[in-house]
Ligand code: FES
């Protein structure tokens with residue numbers, strides 16, 4: 001199922017980028033593939049399918065598995081069309097190779113994100129499976145001496161003319177057969193599906209392919225990879241955003257047992273040691289004077305005040321209906337509120353890291369859990385002066401990402417490559433970020449202020465205004481033509497589906513030295529909250545029930561309306577003593593509605609008890625992974641709105657680690673029920689779309705009880 | 720100095736203050752125990768010491784002489800096996816990074832309280848963070864493991 005984490009050149013962005021004919025952010029480079037090794041022969045039937053002499057079927061993933069379930073989702077599509085037995089199925093990350101494994105949703109560059117994995121792979125992997133199946137059929141016909149039409153393929157075996165053979169036995173012969181033309185391929189009818197749309201069944205489909213290794217702790221992540229003689233590096237980075245190294249006294253650091261090198265790189269000072277503990281102690285012992293002449297000096301409060309000043313003027317237009325902003329003046333009552341969103345940290349559970357083995361002038365092998373392997377390869381080439389064919393990227397499982405491992409500047413690999421170069425490739429280097437580095441070193445969900453305005457007249461919302469000040473994720477890349485609004489700042493605002501006669505959406509792109517990045521569901525993290533919570537505020541002002549008014553104003557949007565109705569119906573009557581809120585949002589081509597039941601205690605604290613979610617993601621390839629992504633998305637979104645904020649004082653982050661950057665714990669997790677809309681539409685993503693509606697659903701529940709507008713995030717402990 | 724890890728004696732010769740986590744991961748190549756925060760705030764590095772959950776990231780290896788250390792690689796108690804089975808049946812894992820810690824915490828909880836209430840499950844598991852927010856399934860899997868144990 002699609003990607004949990006986010007990258008964001010989403011489809012419309014990439015299309016726009018291709019339209020203006022620019023190059024990518026990092027120029028990717030292509031390599032050949034790594035050859036399979038070991039006693040089992042693996043035979044390629046196309047770029048994505050390899051059949052083993054042991055009768056296994058391995059699907060190459062061009063997307064990284066970081067929890068969202070692509071290792072099962074993509075494999076399921078192939079298993080279905082090739083007529084496999086589920087026990088045959090395996091997965092492996094593909095090599096870095098844009099030509100073979102580029103993501104069409106990213107303009108052909110390899111990338112995991114934007115919840116595109118299933119969406120972009122559906123047709124392609126059906127074809128890969130069906131093509132391999134036909135090659136196996138031809139091979140069987142030859143072997144059995146029968147006509148291809150007399151060969152029956154079932155559960156990884158071919159039968160015909162009273163003979164039978166496994167796919168493993170047929171693979172070598174099948175590989176000699178010319179793949180059928182894509183147009184000639186026949187696909188299974190949905191009514192015959194054995195795996196797609198099916199839940200775990202001990203007889204046929206055993207659930208997630210990554211479960212056994214992860215439960216037995218055999219799964220290998222980049223941080224677990226330890227080549228012989230590896231050195232560990234940690235980096236001291238500027239405490240303030242935009243600061244630079246002034247001078248370094250490394251005498252005490254070098255005196256720590258185990259420290260082998262102290263080297264300066266572009267963004268700090270790296271301490272290299274024989275193990276992590278020594279490297280960390282060495283870093284603690286560094287005496288660095290920072291040059292803060294270009295550094296950020298403000299607090300986040302001061303920055304928010306600056307954002308609000310900017311909001312007095314119109315920004316770049318992103319949507320206009322009717323008379324636009326002029327419609328906000330006129331008969332009736334005008335309401336307005338400034339919605340404030342803090343910086344957020346991704347904080348994937350596996351701290352950032354990568355391992356590089358560099359042989360000067362010869363080669364580099366990189367093990368990492370990256371969402372953009374060819375971008376990483378390009379960065380390594382640039383630092384090390386190697387050609388792409390000499391740089392191998394081995395993609396490992398990643399312990400979460402949520403967008404953090406999709407960096408246009410390939411930060412991890414370029415840091416690691418600089419360190420490897422500085423020690424002249426004397427040993428492999430494992431670069432590790434501590435959790436403090438992760439929390440304090442940027443690439444945050446941008447801080448934002450939405451100025452929401454509505455004009456209410458005669459019991460109707462006659463005009464809607466949504467003006468945002470936000471730091472752009474995309475600005476400065478060649479993908480964003482000057483003067484155009486960064487779509488990742490306004491997605492979810494500009495496509496507001498409510499049938500309101502006058503709509504004005506505009507945006508100011510603010511500049512400052514804090515680095516920002518896509519964070520699971522990107523712009524929708526704030527736009528959905530502002531839109532859906534302010535909608536309830538406005539509906540109540542108009543004297544309307546917010547759910548009823550949504551139904552009326554979504555009449556032209558049947559899929560949004562259907563998830564709204566399903567979630568409300570399944571939620572049933574509101575239990576006594578609780579308050580309820582509802583939100584619906586469209587993101588990454590999927591539609592999700594969430595109903596939150598909340599208890600407000602006598603002391604003003606509140607608890608989200610239950611969330612009922614309805615999702616329309618087209619065909620649900622693996623319904624249980626759809627459910628798990630909704631559960632996880634709801635938890636991730638709730639975490640942010642309840643307690644997450646990265647704040648600055650004098651340009652430096654205040655929070656340090658998971659004791660003061662507050663992420664969701666079990667006692668805050670509601671019960672979650674997920675209902676999937678049956679669909680025959682092509683499958684769409686589920687990694688991100690569960691996130692946006694939870695915040696406003698909870699805020700709407702609080703509003704229903706208290707009458708207050710919840711415009712400042714995080715909400716904190718009290719209603 | 721001798722350490723007993725998963726029933727096997729190991730000779731620890733490292734620094735006094737080096738946390739067990741790094742000795743397990745870097746020296747013994749037992750990478751099932753994970754690094755998440757390094758400050759006892761997340762539970763990713765949970766191991767059992769004489770059956771009780773402990774944070775390997777802040778506990779010096781040298782302080783554990785004479786104690787029985789259990790990591791995910793050696794979790795073969797009845798509670799541990801039930802937990803692993805329940806985790807598999809419910810497909811609890813997403814990224815998986817927190818799950819060794821979660822399963823050890825669950826095994827310790829179930830060894831002490833084989834029939835935990837919902838509140839006891841939450842209390843017992845609350846110090847283990849799952850950034851993928853698999854909490855809903857972890858709750859269900861602890862209850863299922865309790866059932867499996869009979
Ligand atoms: S790594 Fe030990 S508690 Fe987080």
Ligand code: FES
Pocket residue numbers: 067349399400812813814815816817818848849850851852853
């Ligand atoms: S499964 Fe990813 S952090 Fe728990």
